[in-house]
Amino acid sequence: DAKTTQPPSMDCAEGRAANLPCNHSTISGNEYVYWYRQIHSQGPQYIIHGLKNNETNEMASLIITEDRKSSTLILPHATLRDTAVYYCIVRVSSGTYKYIFGTGTRLKVLA
Amino acid sequence: ETGVTQTPRHLVMGMTNKKSLKCEQHLGHNAMYWYKQSAKKPLELMFVYNFKEQTENNSVPSRFSPECPNSSHLFLHLHTLQPEDSALYLCASSPLAGGQETQYFGPGTRLLVL
Numbered sequence: 001d002a003k004t005t006q007p008p009s010m011d012c013a014e015g016r017a018a019n020l021p022c023n024h025s026t027i028s029g030n031e032y033v034y035w036y037r038q039i040h041s042q043g044p045q046y047i048i049h050g051l052k053n054n055e056t057n058e059m060a061s062l063i064i065t066e067d068r069k070s071s072t073l074i075l076p077h078a079t080l081r082d083t084a085v086y087y088c089i090v091r092v093s094s095g096t097y098k099y100i101f102g103t104g105t106r107l108k109v110l111a
Numbered sequence: 112e113t114g115v116t117q118t119p120r121h122l123v124m125g126m127t128n129k130k131s132l133k134c135e136q137h138l139g140h141n142a143m144y145w146y147k148q149s150a151k152k153p154l155e156l157m158f159v160y161n162f163k164e165q166t167e168n169n170s171v172p173s174r175f176s177p178e179c180p181n182s183s184h185l186f187l188h189l190h191t192l193q194p195e196d197s198a199l200y201l202c203a204s205s206p207l208a209g210g211q212e213t214q215y216f217g218p219g220t221r222l223l224v225l
Contacts, residue, residue, distance in 0.1 A: 043203075046213050049213065099154075099214065101153040102153055
């Protein structure tokens with residue numbers, strides 16, 4: 001199973017870009033990287049996912065290194081409402097496809 | 112609003128009670144999931160249903176009994192729970208439990224077992 005490693009916590013000033021790193025050195029060639037976030041006591045919210053190429057949507061950008069062993073989620077202009085736990089997930093295949101959640105990065109956006 | 116609803120949002124039950132958690136998805140998906148999130152622990156996958164058939168049971172104790180009558184509804188029946196079962200129970204759905212499918216989560220049911 002591919003596992004991910006994230007820093008336990010980060011702070012970011014409001015209005016600045018938040019760059020959240022993730023290591024997934026054992027990722028397989030056909031496994032995507034997903035990012036979710038969980039605001040306190042709510043269900044996880046899908047943000048973005050990618051395989052090899054960088055991806056961008058209305059919420060964030062995802063930068064994946066060429067060797068695919070790490071990635072960075074970028075929130076271009078963080079707001080107070082972006083304060084949450086961010087999970088980097090590599091979906092594994094072992095009969096049934098499933099997510100393996102780690103402990104994530106607790107991002108605190110400061111006013 | 113993700114299109115996945117869960118009821119009740121909060122539940123307190125005694126160890127001898129029987130209760131059920133309900134999940135409904137309005138997304139036309141065919142796969143549904145139950146996850147457990149205990150305090151200060153990562154989300155743990157409990158069950159996976161694909162086209163109403165259970166395809167994964169992640170070594171969950173038998174006091175948790177899932178039911179999937181159709182692709183839109185998922186239940187988790189609870190009986191003789193223990194205090195350590197207190198947690199946030201999350202339901203999710205995806206188009207299929209295969210391929211690179213994005214899962215969409217409900218708001219969760221926060222369960223307290225006394």
